[in-house]
Amino acid sequence: MQRKAQELKQEIEGTCIFLIGMMGSGKSTVGRLLAEALEYQFLDSDTVIETYAGGLSVPEIFKKWKEERFRELESQALQELSSAGEVVVATGGGAVVQPRNWVYLRNGITVWLDVPVPALASRVTAVGTGSRPLLGGDCGGYDQALARLSKIYEERGPAYANADVTVSLQNLALSLACEDISELTPTAIAVQVLEELIQHARLNKYLRAPVGY
Numbered sequence: 168m169q170r171k172a173q174e175l176k177q178e179i180e181g182t183c184i185f186l187i188g189m190m191g192s193g194k195s196t197v198g199r200l201l202a203e204a205l206e207y208q209f210l211d212s213d214t215v216i217e218t219y220a221g222g223l224s225v226p227e228i229f230k231k232w233k234e235e236r237f238r239e240l241e242s243q244a245l246q247e248l249s250s251a252g253e254v255v256v257a258t259g260g261g262a263v264v265q266p267r268n269w270v271y272l273r274n275g276i277t278v279w280l281d282v283p284v285p286a287l288a289s290r291v292t293a294v295g296t297g298s299r300p301l302l303g304g305d306c307g308g309y310d311q312a313l314a315r316l317s318k319i320y321e322e323r324g325p326a327y328a329n330a331d332v333t334v335s336l337q338n339l340a341l342s343l344a345c346e347d348i349s350e351l352t353p354t355a356i357a358v359q360v361l362e363e364l365i366q367h368a369r370l371n372k373y374l375r376a377p378v379g380y
């Protein structure tokens with residue numbers, strides 16, 4: 168992991184890394200590991216929004232000001248974060264929906280953590296869905312989370328697919344001969360993210376080089 172992180176640092180020269188993906192896809196968990204390995208700062212856009220809102224939590228912001236105001240604050244947070252260097256940012260699950268946010272996301276390198284919906288539903292119900300207003304509170308359980316996440320995944324899939332790099336846990340599990348994606352540790356996923364970012368950066372450099380290089 169350390170060696171790959173050093174290789175990537177040389178390629179991207181401080182460019183910001185945005186992790187995108189569904190609620191529960193591991194953006195915060197994997198993002199912290201990546202930031203540590205790269206010696207970058209880790210920032211969570213939901214936390215920045217909570218600061219803008221004077222310390223109200225995400226569910227409190229949704230309740231008090233409705234989703235529309237939350238989305239405005241989210242765009243403001245992404246704009247601010249996109250001007251920072253040497254940061255790994257865990258974005259909110261809905262950050263990809265508004266086209267204006269892509270102006271900010273394109274200032275960095277975007278990585279989609281693509282996790283199958285049943286795994287997302289297991290993860291979010293294990294920790295409780297109370298902090299995730301779009302999942303309808305804490306009382307629904309796995310089946311409600313699965314139904315809501317499936318609908319959101321279907322709606323947002325094309326937007327997530329705009330990422331510069333996609334790390335599919337389904338594909339990673341296959342390539343590592345894991346029987347189930349629950350066997351993939353956050354470290355194994357972070358290593359794969361680094362690997363794919365290095366490939367992306369090298370390809371980009373090659374494509375931008377003058378002809379004959």
Ligand SMILES: Nc1ncnc2c1ncn2[C@@H]1O[C@H](COP(=O)(O)OP(=O)(O)OP(=O)(O)O)[C@@H](O)[C@H]1O
Pocket residue numbers: 188189190191192193194195196197257258259260290291294299349351352353356
């Ligand atoms: N590879 C993994 N294996 C098992 N559990 C995981 C893995 N990655 C993350 N988790 C767990 O899944 C839950 C969701 O992870 P995390 O909070 O990192 O996701 P997120 O994408 O930041 O979600 P949100 O968009 O809601 O902030 C956490 O409880 C975390 O511990």
Ligand SMILES: O=C(O)C1=C[C@@H](O)[C@@H](O)[C@H](O)C1
Pocket residue numbers: 189190213225258259260261262298299300301
């Ligand atoms: O998927 C979403 O739209 C959201 C995900 C969370 O990270 C928060 O940004 C908020 O709960 C909305």
Ligand SMILES: [Mg+2]
Pocket residue numbers: 194195196211257
């Ligand atoms: Mg998170």
